[in-house]
Amino acid sequence: MIYTQLGRTGLRVSRLALGTVNFGGRVEEPEAHHLMDHALERGINLIDTANIYGWRVHKGHTEEVIGRWLGKSPARRDQVVLTTKVGDPMSEGLNDRGLSARNIIASCEASLRRLGTDWIDVYQMHHLDRSVGWDEVWQAMDLLVAQGKVRYVGSSNFAGWDIATAQAVAQRRNSLGLVTEQCVYNLVTRYTELEVIPAAQAYGLGLFVWSPLHGGLLGGVLRKMRTNSAVKSAQGRALEALDAQRDTIEAYEKLCADHGLDPAVVGMAWTLSRPGVTGVVIGPRTEQHIEGAIEALECALPESLLAELDVLFPPVGRGGPAPDCWLS
Template identity: 30%
Template sequence: MEYVRLGKSGLKVSRISLGCWNFGSPNPPWGKAGKVTPEDSIQIIHAAIDMGINLIDNANRYTGGEAEEILGKAIKGKRDEVIVATKVHGEVGPGPNDKGQSRAHIMKEVENSLRRLGTDYIDLYQAHNVDWDTPLEESLRAYDDLIRQGKVRYIGCSNFPAWVLAKSLWVSDVNKLASFVSVQPNYSLTNRAVEKELQPLCVDQGIGMILYSPMGGGILSGKYEGSVPEGSRGADEPAVAEKAQRFQNGVNQLKDIAEQLDKTPAQVSLNWIINRPAVSSAIMGVSRLEQLQENVGAVDWKLSEEHMKLLSDAFPA
């Protein structure tokens, strides 16, 4: 496994990280339905740790909080081997303060996450989205207090536009508050919008990018050629299946390169993305150990400049 610094922080994270969004109940009180049983989820987490994956991403909202509980059980006795990342923002109850980035919500939810995770600190606590109703100063001071209290070690954000992230860094700077060390955007060969503004900002300011959906919803595995597999994301989300058809020429190029290198399309597409500027890690959501093993095969080698360019041209930004 390869490890790199998370942005300009001193924290070193694995190039491939594990996401927990699909671990747990198929009928949660909030969040998306889980697809992996607790028993299988724990097995996957243990296997990921054994493979050298040290960054595991979660959120208070995932499968109604069960995903955090599963992770807490899985890392019992292994806490020092893992960088626990979780998020706060989404709706977790019926009350007016059961969502967002207010100090009240952040302070309440960090305690809930700590309890579910069975730990006394969170390595990376992330704002899951922008709260347009709460001043950035209020949110950042709450995060700064959590760091000072020892409950959180680093802070990051997710789904922040470049200008909001830039403003957040400025607010932290002028108020001498802890600042975001990372951002989680949707970034893959099929979605390169971040290259216009967010990625250059991250390069300039030393912000690490932790990517979600680096496989484009499974499109870059090549599994949508000809038909939509039963149980796939495309079967549940027609927009993914339609998108797969639009990118078929690019996927064909991806498959050609994979065949030349004796790699899988998933490994080649992941290798392309983790070696892009400012990228620290790519989050993989898996439901089977075989998928995890394949994804780990994307590290410890690097595409040639020629292959990088061929893929960039095949999937234009």
């Protein structure tokens, strides 16, 4: 396993994070426990979840599953870096959502109970809440840090200017501010290169990518559909994107085959190779998915293949950060 520091912090994390969005509904609890065991054995020390995960059973279910796994061994909590998220609606309650100080603090307490732990390593805002001022957000987060319930604060799905605004207020309050951003980024969705990655680099944030295979679209979807083995890639965002990009994906899978590489390995290895990317969040359903991600982490794509991928999946405009990418 390859480890790195999380942004400008001294916290060391694996470049692969075990995402748990599939726990509950797609991966039942015994198998979820087995996957966490296997990930830990293979050196993955970062476990990423959210208070809303497990909604196919009930919201909060995934945190409960992780909590029962942690409870099996007192040593496990010290072995893992645990992240969760706040902000999505947890009920029909008027204040059971968003980033008000009330909901941030109440949601943290509820996550701690479900996880069976005294602290959260990185507490992430799942989405921006433009109805709440940053002074209120940081007042709540600073309190949780001072109480020892949260070690660091992160964001997810923020724009570059949101990161800048959050950091400006945090600095004024003498707070550490954001230490990580979690965003979507892959060969198909390269908008992150414009401003989010530059902002994360400028402010010293670690950047973890979710959906590095665009929901399975880049994981050999056409081959899997031909063999009736497609699961996640045959539905949702991946299927919608496939309708518009079938020719490109067909060319992509052929290109990977010509280089003797699995499409899932290529897609993830490309994301891991990008400047500013700390690591990726994987959402495995099997041990093989974890092993495939480790293979991608260890795979150095040849320059010729990287160039061909840029032709198939061109960057926005001229490429690189804004505004240079669109200047003539």
